[in-house]
Amino acid sequence: MSGLIPIVLLGALILIFGGRLLVQWSRRSRTQVVTIEDYYQARAALDSVFVETAAIKRIFANEDMEFISQGRIGDVRRFFLKERKRLAIQWLRMTQRQVARLIDLHLKMASYTYEPSPSLEFQLTVKYLCFVLISNVLLAFLWLRGPFEAVKLVTYTLRSAEYFGSVFSLRLEKIDPVKLGPASSPRMV
Amino acid sequence: MHLPLVSMLRFAIVRDLPSMNTNLIWLIAVALEAAILFRGLRTGLQKRYLFFYCYIGSLLLIEVLRILCYRQTPNLYGAFYWETEVVRIVASYGVIFEIFKRALRHNPGVARTAERLLLVVFVVALTYAASDLLHGGFGSVPRATADLGRYLLYVEGALLFIMLWLFGRYRISFGRNLLGLTLGYSFLVALDVVNLAFLSTPGNGSSIALRKLIPITHLITFIIWCASLWSPQPDPLPPAESAIDRDYGLLAAKTRATFAHLSTRVGRTLRP
Numbered sequence: 131m132s133g134l135i136p137i138v139l140l141g142a143l144i145l146i147f148g149g150r151l152l153v154q155w156s157r158r159s160r161t162q163v164v165t166i167e168d169y170y171q172a173r174a175a176l177d178s179v180f181v182e183t184a185a186i187k188r189i190f191a192n193e194d195m196e197f198i199s200q201g202r203i204g205d206v207r208r209f210f211l212k213e214r215k216r217l218a219i220q221w222l223r224m225t226q227r228q229v230a231r232l233i234d235l236h237l238k239m240a241s242y243t244y245e246p247s248p249s250l251e252f253q254l255t256v257k258y259l260c261f262v263l264i265s266n267v268l269l270a271f272l273w274l275r276g277p278f279e280a281v282k283l284v285t286y287t288l289r290s291a292e293y294f295g296s297v298f299s300l301r302l303e304k305i306d307p308v309k310l311g312p313a314s315s316p317r318m319v
Numbered sequence: 320m321h322l323p324l325v326s327m328l329r330f331a332i333v334r335d336l337p338s339m340n341t342n343l344i345w346l347i348a349v350a351l352e353a354a355i356l357f358r359g360l361r362t363g364l365q366k367r368y369l370f371f372y373c374y375i376g377s378l379l380l381i382e383v384l385r386i387l388c389y390r391q392t393p394n395l396y397g398a399f400y401w402e403t404e405v406v407r408i409v410a411s412y413g414v415i416f417e418i419f420k421r422a423l424r425h426n427p428g429v430a431r432t433a434e435r436l437l438l439v440v441f442v443v444a445l446t447y448a449a450s451d452l453l454h455g456g457f458g459s460v461p462r463a464t465a466d467l468g469r470y471l472l473y474v475e476g477a478l479l480f481i482m483l484w485l486f487g488r489y490r491i492s493f494g495r496n497l498l499g500l501t502l503g504y505s506f507l508v509a510l511d512v513v514n515l516a517f518l519s520t521p522g523n524g525s526s527i528a529l530r531k532l533i534p535i536t537h538l539i540t541f542i543i544w545c546a547s548l549w550s551p552q553p554d555p556l557p558p559a560e561s562a563i564d565r566d567y568g569l570l571a572a573k574t575r576a577t578f579a580h581l582s583t584r585v586g587r588t589l590r591p
Contacts, residue, residue, distance in 0.1 A: 134516050140476050141513035147483035148505035154487060155498050237489055251432070 189217050190277050211276055218277040219269065226265050229290070233258055261290040344534040345382075351541035352379045355548060362551050364496065368421070370413030371500060375544075377410045401464040408471045411508075415478055418501050422482075422491050425555075429489050433482065440481050444474040469515055476512040479505060494554035499547020507540040 188194070198210045233254075356375050359365040365372040381403045388399045419437070423430035449470075483505060485491070493501065514533055 137473065137476075137516035138513055140473075140480060141509040141516070144476060144480050144483060144505050144509035144512070147480065147487055148502050148509070150487045151483060151493070151498070151505075152502060154490065155493055158492060 189214055189221060192278060195278050214277045215272060218272050222265060222269055222272065226262075229258075229261060257290065257293060264290070344538055348534070348538050348541055349379065349382055351538070351545050352382070355541065355544050358545070358549055362549075364548055364551055367551070368417055368496070368500065368548075370417040374410045374414050378407065381407055398464070401468055405464055405468045405471065408468055408475065411475060411504075414500070414504055415475065415482070418497070418504065419482060421497050421554075422486060422493065422501070426489070426491060429485065429491070433485050436481055436485070437478055440477050441474065444477045472508070472511060472515060476508055479508050492555040495552040496548055497554065499543055503540045503543035503547070506536065506543065510536045 194214075195210075198207050352375055356372060356379065359368070359372045359375070385396070385400060385403060389396045392399075419430075419433065423433060483501075486493075486501075510533065514530065518530075
């Protein structure tokens with residue numbers, strides 16, 4: 131009976147991916163070809179990821195917490211923790227959206243590349259799935275414990291964001307501009 | 320995982336000729352196959368999807384030969400069913416090739432990646448199937464033929480799964496004809512794979528229910544193909560040549576500007 135499971139799973143996955151193809155086709159009017167504007171927007175998004183990752187480390191800096199704790203005023207400390215928690219959650223959600231957008235653009239642009247690398251694509255898929263998992267764990271952790279307890283997870287998230295930025299940069303270098311859509315076309319993002 | 324031959328032969332008989340209802344479904348399916356072939360020849364779609372129409376033609380021929388065999392020599396029907404089933408599955412590989420070739424003709428980069436991936440999956444699946452087949456031994460020719468047919472179907476299912484995953488992942492655009500062909504084919508292969516797997520558990524409630532559903536799923540597939548391939552529909556086009564030239568000039572200019580900006584920033588950073 132256990133031998134049946136992979137075969138039944140294979141059949142079910144064929145049906146699911148077939149259904150996804152149909153959904154993708156039904157939404158084709160909303161998803162246009164990648165335009166040259168998207169190409170430059172993607173570059174800007176990539177730059178913003180690097181800028182944010184450098185600046186955001188301050189939100190989780192223990193030095194600030196130590197400084198506030200020296201004052202021994204409970205209200206100030208509570209207010210500080212509340213503000214930092216709000217900022218951290220906002221930043222994490224924004225990073226998740228940014229990485230999802232980069233991945234989306236990466237996949238759309240992949241078909242325009244001269245020579246996509248299967249190993250790179252596989253690594254990217256695995257790392258993206260890990261990123262989604264870890265960043266959601268971090269989100270839950272931030273809600274429960276606050277920003278200063280989640281430094282390791284934050285470091286992982288920052289490294290992942292930087293990794294996706296680097297991969298995307300490589301993708302842009304390999305893009306075949308001749309195959310991009312016209313600038314006047316509606317954007318797909 | 321080896322299927323008992325009796326179950327397989329029962330599957331063959333249940334699938335094709337058990338009752339009036341099944342006979343009616345079978346007749347409708349044959350009529351639909353003929354209609355798809357006729358429309359393909361009439362509209363010229365057979366030139367665009369040559370392998371697919373060869374597959375439909377072979378299906379039609381096999382169905383007619385099977386019914387003749389059943390009427391003339393019912394004792395040989397079981398063995399004949401599995402021999403023709405292997406031919407059908409081999410012919411259906413042409414449909415996989417057709418879908419792959421048509422879907423990725425504007426995406427040479429993805430096509431190269433997919434070729435490699437499909438080759439790896441094909442070799443791995445075929446090796447696994449061959450080792451399992453050899454390990455099981457050859458009790459009889461009909462049994463060996465049935466096993467070969469089953470493994471070829473599993474390999475086909477694995478290839479189709481990889482292709483569908485790639486199409487979805489890289490947002491490959493489809494025309495209506497190709498989409499209908501792909502969806503109908505996926506539906507057919509998925510349910511055949513699951514059904515054949517369930518045959519290894521005789522007496523299982525799901526297995527019996529699935530076996531009864533199989534003629535209907537074939538009918539649904541033919542309806543999908545008939546509807547989507549009734550008339551030729553335009554395929555998605557690559558970007559127009561004039562726009563490409565204009566954009567390439569723009570891109571080159573902006574890239575030069577970006578390089579100049581980067582050089583300035585690097586120079587400032589390195590300055591003591």
